[in-house]
Amino acid sequence: MTVDNVVALRPSEPARGWLSLARRRRAWLASLLLILFPLIVPFKALAAQILVYGLYALGLNLLFGYLGLLSFGHAALFGVGAYFCGIAVATFGLPWWAGIGLGIFGGTLAAALIGALAIRTRGIYFAMVTLALAQCVYYLFYEEAGWTGGESGLTGVDVKTIDLFGVSFNFVDPLVHYYVICAFVVAALFALSRILASPFGAVIEGVRENEARARASGIDVSRVRLVTFIVSGAFCGLAGALLSLNLSIVSIETLNYETSGLAVMMCLLGGMGTFFGPFVGAALFLLLENIVSLYTVHWQLIVGAAFVACVLFFPRGVWGTLMQGLEK
Amino acid sequence: MTADVILRTRDVAKRFGKFNALNGVSAEFRRNVITSIIGPNGAGKSTYFNLLCGVLRPSSGTVEFEGRDVTGMPQHRFAHMGVVKSYQITTVFPQLCAHENVRLAAQARVTTFDMWRPRASLKSLIETADRVLERVGLADRRDRPAGLLAHGEQRALEIGIALASEPKLLLLDEPTAGMSPQETREVMDLIVSLAAERTIILVEHKMKLVLGVSERLIVLHHGELLAEGAPDDIRRNETVKRVYLGHRGH
Ligand SMILES: Nc1ncnc2c1ncn2[C@@H]1O[C@H](COP(=O)(O)OP(=O)(O)OP(=O)(O)O)[C@@H](O)[C@H]1O
Ligand SMILES: [Mg+2]
Numbered sequence: 001m002t003v004d005n006v007v008a009l010r011p012s013e014p015a016r017g018w019l020s021l022a023r024r025r026r027a028w029l030a031s032l033l034l035i036l037f038p039l040i041v042p043f044k045a046l047a048a049q050i051l052v053y054g055l056y057a058l059g060l061n062l063l064f065g066y067l068g069l070l071s072f073g074h075a076a077l078f079g080v081g082a083y084f085c086g087i088a089v090a091t092f093g094l095p096w097w098a099g100i101g102l103g104i105f106g107g108t109l110a111a112a113l114i115g116a117l118a119i120r121t122r123g124i125y126f127a128m129v130t131l132a133l134a135q136c137v138y139y140l141f142y143e144e145a146g147w148t149g150g151e152s153g154l155t156g157v158d159v160k161t162i163d164l165f166g167v168s169f170n171f172v173d174p175l176v177h178y179y180v181i182c183a184f185v186v187a188a189l190f191a192l193s194r195i196l197a198s199p200f201g202a203v204i205e206g207v208r209e210n211e212a213r214a215r216a217s218g219i220d221v222s223r224v225r226l227v228t229f230i231v232s233g234a235f236c237g238l239a240g241a242l243l244s245l246n247l248s249i250v251s252i253e254t255l256n257y258e259t260s261g262l263a264v265m266m267c268l269l270g271g272m273g274t275f276f277g278p279f280v281g282a283a284l285f286l287l288l289e290n291i292v293s294l295y296t297v298h299w300q301l302i303v304g305a306a307f308v309a310c311v312l313f314f315p316r317g318v319w320g321t322l323m324q325g326l327e328k
Numbered sequence: 329m330t331a332d333v334i335l336r337t338r339d340v341a342k343r344f345g346k347f348n349a350l351n352g353v354s355a356e357f358r359r360n361v362i363t364s365i366i367g368p369n370g371a372g373k374s375t376y377f378n379l380l381c382g383v384l385r386p387s388s389g390t391v392e393f394e395g396r397d398v399t400g401m402p403q404h405r406f407a408h409m410g411v412v413k414s415y416q417i418t419t420v421f422p423q424l425c426a427h428e429n430v431r432l433a434a435q436a437r438v439t440t441f442d443m444w445r446p447r448a449s450l451k452s453l454i455e456t457a458d459r460v461l462e463r464v465g466l467a468d469r470r471d472r473p474a475g476l477l478a479h480g481e482q483r484a485l486e487i488g489i490a491l492a493s494e495p496k497l498l499l500l501d502e503p504t505a506g507m508s509p510q511e512t513r514e515v516m517d518l519i520v521s522l523a524a525e526r527t528i529i530l531v532e533h534k535m536k537l538v539l540g541v542s543e544r545l546i547v548l549h550h551g552e553l554l555a556e557g558a559p560d561d562i563r564r565n566e567t568v569k570r571v572y573l574g575h576r577g578h
Contacts, residue, residue, distance in 0.1 A: 100346055184330065192441070197448075198439065198446065200443040201447065202428070202432050202447050203435075203441075206424070206432045209423055210419055212419055213419045213421060213489070214436075215403050216383075216407060216414075216490075217432070217437040218406075218408050218412075218433075218437060219404055220402070221404070250479055
């Protein structure tokens, strides 16, 4: 039976063997994979980057994969999160946790503003409007160099130790660094899993499946879109905050449209509308980029070709196709 | 005319660009009976129907539900008032299973933005969905994705989705379109049984199918109200006869 794995994630489905158990425990399994990841991958710094970008792609995936709304402006949510956290820590000397809180707030705020303006449009127009609004955010942050460092970026987002549950972690140690970020990503995974299993998660599926039918059943489709956009913004804002803590700087490129495209690419590569796909997409993209760029300056050409090949051979993304294979 | 009127239109018209799909139709729909809107293809039935449930906004005129002017209200609010439609073309949530299709429609009455509880914890909705599936004869298809159901089953599911919203007024646009005679009979029986508890407005171009079950009929032709009345009046009406003879014989 060829049931899309999005449906397969439905918790109301009766148990059917280990696969269905795995589905119900998706947040646990995904977390486990992320916890084991740095033991397999030798580059710890890269592994942390994969976590951050995977979370960013996960934020887009909620909107793009689960609701079916393509945004080309998610860099704004990610970037505003990064700058809010960065400015809180570097400029105001606030503790790291306040930076993370403000990062989530920044992503949510940016999503609420951009979403409220863009939500009236559909399809490719929605993608274009979000792109245009995100470019506005880019120029705003570029011009406000006093706050953001403008072209040269924001530096000095230095966090040396992180105190969590009464324990002091040395944030400079690469492995500790990874696991601190991982803790937040795991929390996000559990939150997402919960949202998808909630009544609102059912509404998201319904709107994606059949907008007219959803509306006839009494669902306010525009509101659902806006709320999903904002929730997506919260995830991207968190990812942005973790990015600034991870790199100790926020570069203006974070807000660039290329960063928006990156999330779309990672979603497609991993498998849109799948729970773990965004992380697989982020890992594939960043690993490929890092490895290929060691050997040639034309790495973009190779990565681009690999992307096209993936889309051709894995139309549901690498993870999505793998899951579909297991279904049969 | 003191009959209990649930829905009324006053002089509603609909233009698509320069084309007048509907020209000032005034009619009343009585509570807890079946009223059928009939007319040949392209008469404006679906257009009129969509004005009644908020899918389209009239270009002029008003729609009143239970004495309230509801003209131009957004469609999702109609569902919350108790006005629910099914479509002429089958539209279900294809990748969700039959049960989830119905459960989601039932849920829409209760909550939309609850992000934290598991949906499985809303037990009463699960039970409602099971009851509705039983009612429309799909209990044994509970866990099948709707897109994999047979055509007739999908049409039944669609009625189930509409029922899950517990409508006071159920609007059905050609619910038997594309069905075998056997399936048609089953669905018509279902519709008649549903009419015991609620108002039903049925759109149909096959006059013969609805004459027997409707208490009142509204005949549209070229976007005009051609006739209105009890089945016997309509059967005897010369203009109606001419329109139907002109289109398809008898
Ligand atoms: N969105 C639209 N834009 C332009 N013209 C339309 C639109 N919808 C309907 N029409 C036209 O309005 C007229 C009435 O259409 P409508 O769908 O209401 O007919 P109908 O009586 O339901 O026919 P059928 O029995 O085929 O379903 C038709 O000529 C149709 O082409
Ligand atoms: Mg029609």
